[in-house]
Amino acid sequence: MPTKPGQDRSHEPARTRLAHLGDRELEVARAIGQGKTNAEIAAALYLSIPTIKTHVSTILTELELTNRVQIALLIHNANQQ
Numbered sequence: 001m002p003t004k005p006g007q008d009r010s011h012e013p014a015r016t017r018l019a020h021l022g023d024r025e026l027e028v029a030r031a032i033g034q035g036k037t038n039a040e041i042a043a044a045l046y047l048s049i050p051t052i053k054t055h056v057s058t059i060l061t062e063l064e065l066t067n068r069v070q071i072a073l074l075i076h077n078a079n080q081q
Contacts, residue, residue, distance in 0.1 A: 014078035020062050028055040032068050033075030 021029060024045075031041040038052045045052075059071055 014074050014080075017063055017074060018078050021059060025055050025059050025062070028052060029059050029071050029075055032056070032059075033072045033079075035072070 018026060018029065027045060028041055031044065036044070038049050038056070041047075042049045042052045056068065056071075060066065063071070063074065065071060065074070
């Protein structure tokens, strides 16, 4: 369900929120959920570290989060649903 800019999406189920991400962003989010560093994610996905940082920034913006821990918790919650 699309939301209006500035609308709080924290009440949405985790899987619904993650559905807003693209395939590569979801891969990066899952890796963050596994506790991997940017360097580890970059090596696993054959991408550069700056590219991973860009994906992390996009994920934070898309999901209206402020840090990697929140991404990891969202991934964890999605796996519990």
